[in-house]
Amino acid sequence: MTTVTRQYGVRPVMSKAIAALLLSVTAAFAEPVTIAAMGDSLTQGYGLQAEQGFVPQMQAWLERNGAEVTLINAGVSGDTTAGGLARAAWTLTPEVDAMIVALGGNDMLRGIDPASSKENLAGILQAAVDQDVDVLLIGMQAPGNFGPEYKAAFDGMYAELADQYDALLAPSFLEGLGSVDPAEVQGLIQADGIHPNAKGVALIVDVLGPYVLELIAQSKGD
Numbered sequence: 026m027t028t029v030t031r032q033y034g035v036r037p038v039m040s041k042a043i044a045a046l047l048l049s050v051t052a053a054f055a056e057p058v059t060i061a062a063m064g065d066s067l068t069q070g071y072g073l074q075a076e077q078g079f080v081p082q083m084q085a086w087l088e089r090n091g092a093e094v095t096l097i098n099a100g101v102s103g104d105t106t107a108g109g110l111a112r113a114a115w116t117l118t119p120e121v122d123a124m125i126v127a128l129g130g131n132d133m134l135r136g137i138d139p140a141s142s143k144e145n146l147a148g149i150l151q152a153a154v155d156q157d158v159d160v161l162l163i164g165m166q167a168p169g170n171f172g173p174e175y176k177a178a179f180d181g182m183y184a185e186l187a188d189q190y191d192a193l194l195a196p197s198f199l200e201g202l203g204s205v206d207p208a209e210v211q212g213l214i215q216a217d218g219i220h221p222n223a224k225g226v227a228l229i230v231d232v233l234g235p236y237v238l239e240l241i242a243q244s245k246g247d
Contacts, residue, residue, distance in 0.1 A: 057093040058241050059120050063109055063149070064127035064163075067198060068100030070226075072215045077223035079230065086234045092241055097121070105131045106145035113152040123244040124153055125237065127163040127198050129179070136171070139178035143186065150190040159247065160192040161240040163233065165199075193240055201225075201232035 062068050062080050070078020080098040087094050099116050101108060109128045117124065126149055132142040146162070153160045164183035167176045187194035202210045202225055213225030221229060 056245075057095055058122045058244050059095045059097065060123045060125060060237070060240065060244075061097045061099045061116050061118075061121045062125040062127070063113070063116055064100040064125070065104040065131050066100065066102035066220060067130065068125075068127050069098065069102050070100065071102050071220050072217070073220075073223055073226070077226060079226055082223075082226050082230045083234065083237060086230045087237060087241070090234065090238060092238060094237075094241055100127075103131060104128065105135070105137065106142045106149070107132075110145045110148045110152075113149045117152060117156045117158055121156075121158055123159040123161070123240050125161045125163065125240070126150070126153075126192075127165075129165045129183075130198075133165065133167045133171070133179055139175065139182055142179070143182040146182065146186055147190070150186060150192060153192075154190060157247070159240055159244045160190070161195060161236055162187050162192045163195045163198045163236075166197060193236060193243065195233055195236040198233070199229065201229035203228070 062083070064079075068079050070080065075081065078098070080096050080100070084094070084096045087096075099112075101112075106128045109126070126146070128146065128149075129142055132139075150160055150162070162183055164180070167179040169176060171179070183196070184194060186192070199221075202213055202221065210225070213221055213228065215222050
Protein backbone atom coordinates (compact mmCIF):
# COMPACT_ATOMS: atom_id res chain seq x y z
CA MET A 26 0.00 0.00 0.00
CA THR A 27 2.86 2.32 0.77
CA THR A 28 4.31 1.81 -2.70
CA VAL A 29 1.00 2.56 -4.32
CA THR A 30 0.59 5.72 -2.26
CA ARG A 31 4.03 6.94 -3.30
CA GLN A 32 3.40 6.22 -6.96
CA TYR A 33 0.15 8.15 -6.99
CA GLY A 34 1.74 10.89 -4.89
CA VAL A 35 4.38 11.51 -7.56
CA ARG A 36 2.11 11.62 -10.58
CA PRO A 37 0.40 14.95 -9.83
CA VAL A 38 3.82 16.58 -9.54
CA MET A 39 4.91 15.14 -12.87
CA SER A 40 1.65 16.19 -14.47
CA LYS A 41 2.16 19.76 -13.30
CA ALA A 42 5.69 19.77 -14.69
CA ILE A 43 4.54 18.45 -18.06
CA ALA A 44 1.66 20.92 -18.14
CA ALA A 45 4.04 23.78 -17.39
CA LEU A 46 6.34 22.63 -20.21
CA LEU A 47 3.48 22.41 -22.68
CA LEU A 48 2.24 25.84 -21.69
CA SER A 49 5.68 27.33 -22.17
CA VAL A 50 6.04 25.75 -25.62
CA THR A 51 2.55 26.89 -26.62
CA ALA A 52 3.28 30.41 -25.41
CA ALA A 53 6.51 30.51 -27.40
CA PHE A 54 4.71 29.57 -30.62
CA ALA A 55 1.90 32.03 -29.86
CA GLU A 56 4.27 34.99 -29.61
CA PRO A 57 3.65 37.50 -32.42
CA VAL A 58 6.14 37.56 -35.27
CA THR A 59 7.48 40.92 -36.44
CA ILE A 60 8.08 41.15 -40.18
CA ALA A 61 9.78 44.02 -42.00
CA ALA A 62 8.40 44.47 -45.53
CA MET A 63 11.27 45.94 -47.54
CA GLY A 64 10.34 47.20 -50.97
CA ASP A 65 9.63 50.15 -53.22
CA SER A 66 6.43 52.09 -53.98
CA LEU A 67 4.46 48.86 -54.43
CA THR A 68 5.19 47.97 -50.82
CA GLN A 69 5.03 51.54 -49.52
CA GLY A 70 1.50 52.06 -50.86
CA TYR A 71 2.06 54.85 -53.38
CA GLY A 72 -1.07 56.82 -54.28
CA LEU A 73 -3.31 55.03 -51.79
CA GLN A 74 -4.90 55.94 -48.49
CA ALA A 75 -2.91 54.55 -45.57
CA GLU A 76 -5.24 51.62 -44.90
CA GLN A 77 -5.37 50.64 -48.60
CA GLY A 78 -1.66 49.94 -49.07
CA PHE A 79 0.05 46.57 -49.36
CA VAL A 80 1.27 46.40 -45.75
CA PRO A 81 -2.02 47.25 -43.98
CA GLN A 82 -4.02 45.03 -46.33
CA MET A 83 -1.57 42.17 -45.78
CA GLN A 84 -1.70 42.74 -42.01
CA ALA A 85 -5.49 42.48 -42.09
CA TRP A 86 -5.41 39.38 -44.32
CA LEU A 87 -2.97 37.61 -42.02
CA GLU A 88 -5.03 38.42 -38.94
CA ARG A 89 -8.16 37.10 -40.64
CA ASN A 90 -6.25 33.89 -41.25
CA GLY A 91 -5.23 33.48 -37.62
CA ALA A 92 -1.70 34.86 -37.68
CA GLU A 93 -0.30 36.83 -34.77
CA VAL A 94 1.99 39.19 -36.62
CA THR A 95 3.17 42.79 -36.83
CA LEU A 96 4.17 44.07 -40.27
CA ILE A 97 6.55 47.01 -40.51
CA ASN A 98 6.26 49.10 -43.66
CA ALA A 99 9.85 49.35 -44.87
CA GLY A 100 8.83 50.33 -48.39
CA VAL A 101 10.42 53.42 -49.95
CA SER A 102 8.92 54.89 -53.10
CA GLY A 103 11.41 54.86 -55.95
CA ASP A 104 13.82 52.56 -54.15
CA THR A 105 16.20 50.28 -56.02
CA THR A 106 18.04 47.19 -54.89
CA ALA A 107 21.03 49.42 -54.13
CA GLY A 108 18.87 51.55 -51.85
CA GLY A 109 17.55 48.45 -50.13
CA LEU A 110 21.08 47.20 -49.53
CA ALA A 111 22.10 50.56 -48.08
CA ARG A 112 19.34 50.41 -45.48
CA ALA A 113 19.32 46.67 -44.80
CA ALA A 114 21.39 46.92 -41.60
CA TRP A 115 19.11 49.43 -39.88
CA THR A 116 15.97 47.71 -41.14
CA LEU A 117 17.04 44.48 -39.46
CA THR A 118 16.55 45.74 -35.91
CA PRO A 119 16.59 43.24 -33.01
CA GLU A 120 12.78 42.96 -32.92
CA VAL A 121 12.56 41.86 -36.57
CA ASP A 122 11.97 38.10 -36.84
CA ALA A 123 11.49 37.86 -40.59
CA MET A 124 11.64 40.02 -43.69
CA ILE A 125 9.82 40.35 -47.00
CA VAL A 126 12.07 41.59 -49.81
CA ALA A 127 10.24 42.97 -52.86
CA LEU A 128 12.77 44.98 -54.83
CA GLY A 129 13.99 45.17 -58.41
CA GLY A 130 11.15 46.86 -60.26
CA ASN A 131 12.86 50.25 -60.35
CA ASP A 132 16.15 48.65 -61.36
CA MET A 133 14.38 47.18 -64.35
CA LEU A 134 12.66 50.47 -65.25
CA ARG A 135 16.06 52.18 -65.22
CA GLY A 136 17.66 49.42 -67.30
CA ILE A 137 20.19 48.58 -64.58
CA ASP A 138 22.31 45.53 -65.31
CA PRO A 139 20.63 42.50 -63.68
CA ALA A 140 24.05 41.36 -62.47
CA SER A 141 24.25 44.51 -60.34
CA SER A 142 20.69 44.05 -59.05
CA LYS A 143 21.45 40.44 -58.20
CA GLU A 144 24.56 41.44 -56.28
CA ASN A 145 22.58 43.99 -54.26
CA LEU A 146 19.83 41.51 -53.45
CA ALA A 147 22.48 38.99 -52.42
CA GLY A 148 23.84 41.57 -50.00
CA ILE A 149 20.38 42.06 -48.47
CA LEU A 150 19.85 38.32 -48.12
CA GLN A 151 23.29 37.86 -46.58
CA ALA A 152 22.51 40.58 -44.03
CA ALA A 153 19.37 38.66 -43.11
CA VAL A 154 21.34 35.42 -42.78
CA ASP A 155 23.85 37.18 -40.53
CA GLN A 156 20.98 38.29 -38.27
CA ASP A 157 19.28 34.86 -38.39
CA VAL A 158 16.21 36.44 -40.02
CA ASP A 159 14.03 34.37 -42.38
CA VAL A 160 13.22 35.94 -45.74
CA LEU A 161 10.45 35.79 -48.31
CA LEU A 162 11.88 37.03 -51.61
CA ILE A 163 9.25 38.27 -54.05
CA GLY A 164 10.14 38.29 -57.73
CA MET A 165 9.41 40.72 -60.52
CA GLN A 166 9.43 40.22 -64.29
CA ALA A 167 10.98 42.38 -66.98
CA PRO A 168 8.98 43.17 -70.12
CA GLY A 169 10.09 41.69 -73.42
CA ASN A 170 11.21 45.02 -74.90
CA PHE A 171 14.44 44.84 -72.85
CA GLY A 172 15.50 41.90 -74.97
CA PRO A 173 15.51 38.16 -74.23
CA GLU A 174 18.93 38.13 -72.54
CA TYR A 175 18.04 40.93 -70.14
CA LYS A 176 14.66 39.38 -69.35
CA ALA A 177 16.15 35.94 -68.71
CA ALA A 178 18.81 37.34 -66.40
CA PHE A 179 16.42 39.61 -64.52
CA ASP A 180 13.55 37.16 -64.17
CA GLY A 181 15.83 34.28 -63.25
CA MET A 182 17.85 35.98 -60.51
CA TYR A 183 15.12 35.66 -57.87
CA ALA A 184 14.90 31.87 -57.94
CA GLU A 185 18.68 31.57 -58.03
CA LEU A 186 19.08 33.83 -54.99
CA ALA A 187 16.29 32.12 -53.07
CA ASP A 188 17.99 28.79 -53.63
CA GLN A 189 21.43 30.13 -52.72
CA TYR A 190 20.30 31.79 -49.48
CA ASP A 191 17.60 29.28 -48.51
CA ALA A 192 14.89 31.95 -48.72
CA LEU A 193 11.22 31.41 -49.48
CA LEU A 194 10.24 32.56 -52.97
CA ALA A 195 7.05 34.08 -54.35
CA PRO A 196 7.54 34.16 -58.13
CA SER A 197 5.83 37.49 -58.83
CA PHE A 198 4.60 40.46 -56.82
CA LEU A 199 1.95 41.18 -59.44
CA GLU A 200 0.70 37.63 -59.92
CA GLY A 201 -2.61 38.48 -58.26
CA LEU A 202 -3.49 40.88 -61.07
CA GLY A 203 -3.66 37.90 -63.39
CA SER A 204 -2.46 39.54 -66.61
CA VAL A 205 0.33 41.67 -68.03
CA ASP A 206 -2.05 43.22 -70.57
CA PRO A 207 -2.79 46.82 -69.41
CA ALA A 208 -6.24 46.69 -71.01
CA GLU A 209 -7.20 43.66 -68.94
CA VAL A 210 -6.06 45.12 -65.61
CA GLN A 211 -7.30 48.68 -66.21
CA GLY A 212 -9.77 48.51 -63.33
CA LEU A 213 -7.03 47.37 -60.94
CA ILE A 214 -4.43 50.04 -61.71
CA GLN A 215 -4.19 53.70 -60.72
CA ALA A 216 -4.29 56.47 -63.30
CA ASP A 217 -0.49 56.40 -63.64
CA GLY A 218 -0.80 53.01 -65.33
CA ILE A 219 1.81 51.48 -63.02
CA HIS A 220 0.65 51.16 -59.44
CA PRO A 221 -2.27 48.97 -58.34
CA ASN A 222 -5.32 50.59 -56.79
CA ALA A 223 -6.88 49.33 -53.55
CA LYS A 224 -8.78 46.57 -55.35
CA GLY A 225 -5.62 45.50 -57.16
CA VAL A 226 -3.67 45.41 -53.91
CA ALA A 227 -6.35 43.19 -52.37
CA LEU A 228 -5.91 40.66 -55.20
CA ILE A 229 -2.14 40.82 -54.81
CA VAL A 230 -2.46 40.17 -51.08
CA ASP A 231 -4.76 37.20 -51.67
CA VAL A 232 -2.01 35.51 -53.69
CA LEU A 233 0.97 36.52 -51.57
CA GLY A 234 -0.72 35.96 -48.19
CA PRO A 235 -0.12 32.19 -48.10
CA TYR A 236 3.59 32.77 -48.75
CA VAL A 237 3.73 35.14 -45.78
CA LEU A 238 1.95 32.57 -43.62
CA GLU A 239 4.68 30.10 -44.60
CA LEU A 240 7.29 32.70 -43.64
CA ILE A 241 5.65 33.11 -40.23
CA ALA A 242 5.58 29.34 -39.67
CA GLN A 243 9.22 29.06 -40.67
CA SER A 244 10.22 31.89 -38.36
CA LYS A 245 8.40 30.34 -35.40
CA GLY A 246 9.97 26.97 -36.12
CA ASP A 247 13.55 28.26 -36.00
